[in-house]
Amino acid sequence: MKTMKIGIIGVGGRGAHAFNAHHPEQGVEIVAGADVSSKALAAFREKFPDAQAFEHYQEMLALPLDAVFVMSPDFLHEEHGLAVLNAGKALYLEKPMAITIEGCDRLLETAMATGAKLFVGHNMRYFPVVLQMKEIIDSGLIGEIRAGWCRHFINYGGDAYFHDWHSERRNTTGLLLQKGAHDMDVMHWLMGSYTQSVVGMGSLSVYDKCQRRSPDQPGCAQWSDENWPPLAQTEMSPVIDVEDHNMVLMQLASGAQAAYLQCHYAPDAERNYTFIGTRGRVENIGDSGNCQVHVWTRRGPRSTPDIIYNLKEKSGNHGGSDPEAVQNFIDFVRDGKPTNVSPVAARNVVAVGVLAHDSMRTDNGRRDIPPLPEALVRYFEAGQCRK
Numbered sequence: 528m529k530t531m532k533i534g535i536i537g538v539g540g541r542g543a544h545a546f547n548a549h550h551p552e553q554g555v556e557i558v559a560g561a562d563v564s565s566k567a568l569a570a571f572r573e574k575f576p577d578a579q580a581f582e583h584y585q586e587m588l589a590l591p592l593d594a595v596f597v598m599s600p601d602f603l604h605e606e607h608g609l610a611v612l613n614a615g616k617a618l619y620l621e622k623p624m625a626i627t628i629e630g631c632d633r634l635l636e637t638a639m640a641t642g643a644k645l646f647v648g649h650n651m652r653y654f655p656v657v658l659q660m661k662e663i664i665d666s667g668l669i670g671e672i673r674a675g676w677c678r679h680f681i682n683y684g685g686d687a688y689f690h691d692w693h694s695e696r697r698n699t700t701g702l703l704l705q706k707g708a709h710d711m712d713v714m715h716w717l718m719g720s721y722t723q724s725v726v727g728m729g730s731l732s733v734y735d736k737c738q739r740r741s742p743d744q745p746g747c748a749q750w751s752d753e754n755w756p757p758l759a760q761t762e763m764s765p766v767i768d769v770e771d772h773n774m775v776l777m778q779l780a781s782g783a784q785a786a787y788l789q790c791h792y793a794p795d796a797e798r799n800y801t802f803i804g805t806r807g808r809v810e811n812i813g814d815s816g817n818c819q820v821h822v823w824t825r826r827g828p829r830s831t832p833d834i835i836y837n838l839k840e841k842s843g844n845h846g847g848s849d850p851e852a853v854q855n856f857i858d859f860v861r862d863g864k865p866t867n868v869s870p871v872a873a874r875n876v877v878a879v880g881v882l883a884h885d886s887m888r889t890d891n892g893r894r895d896i897p898p899l900p901e902a903l904v905r906y907f908e909a910g911q912c913r914k
Contacts, residue, residue, distance in 0.1 A: 534559040534592045536584045536607050537599035547597035547853040585802030588614045602698045605630035610636045617644040623708040624873040626700040631874035639906045646856045647873035651709045652825045653848035658809045659820045670806030675785040678799045683750045684791025685760045689734045691746030694764035702772035704735040704880025712876040720781035721875045724895045727883030729770035733792045736854040739765045775883040815846030852864040871907045
């Protein structure tokens, strides 16, 4: 089997996710990496001494690579993704796909024009708890889904998103998009429909009151249980213009409705989904590791679900989903295997985040999601194959 040669743009931080691809014994090898950080490149060289390392990603793209992982910050996803696709290489693009609707559409159009494979890293579609809920819903056990809710408690929000580049709209659009893209994508997937219109509401009401670092001091998004309570946080970003509490209401094309609520100063951390159908309800208790999925199919108290699914911990980051997502990408590029993820879905969830942020920052009014051209939808629904 011909060795599949992999390059990485952005080898630090989340770039470690791409390291799951390196299996020379299976014919998949990381042979190059690029990063503007000398520290990140040094660590990359130490881990992959036989790989080439570049400060400028354009030099790396001149190599005969089969696929490239783009793991750079959100505001660079469009630039880096377009460069990879135009170089004719398969692309694993970390979520969110881009921070504007127009950026997403340019990526889709370029992927179709070049024929280069596009995979967007919505790894929650590989979470065991999400897959279990999808199996329950698809079985018809709780009937036709008419409502979906997600409460997202983020006790590390101040640590992770208000100390560095995440804290500025110009870099992320906002945290409803940056962080919530995962969950709104899961809701679209499990409910079997995309959002048509949104209403957003949110506020910056806690982390704007914390002590800031100097603009000359580098940001450090390091998580610690000692960073509590929220108002005790120090050395926050000098510019904070994203909300620390976000909410969006979604009207889906199917007629079903959904709500997503996100709080970055909660004391606990969990994604709690519930989907309500015409014959029952499903809810997760815990979202990774040893967690449960509860199902109610008869009237009765919340404390006595009719069915309880006990899920065991899986190895690998993000509840074992990271290695699964990477392997699905490799199988997709090599063998055309279907994927759990969808570039069209990735674009539509960015549209929800962008327009919900616009709604919450202006009049809290309804915003309609602009549709994609049918030719693009058909191309990606056909597995990125020209018929």
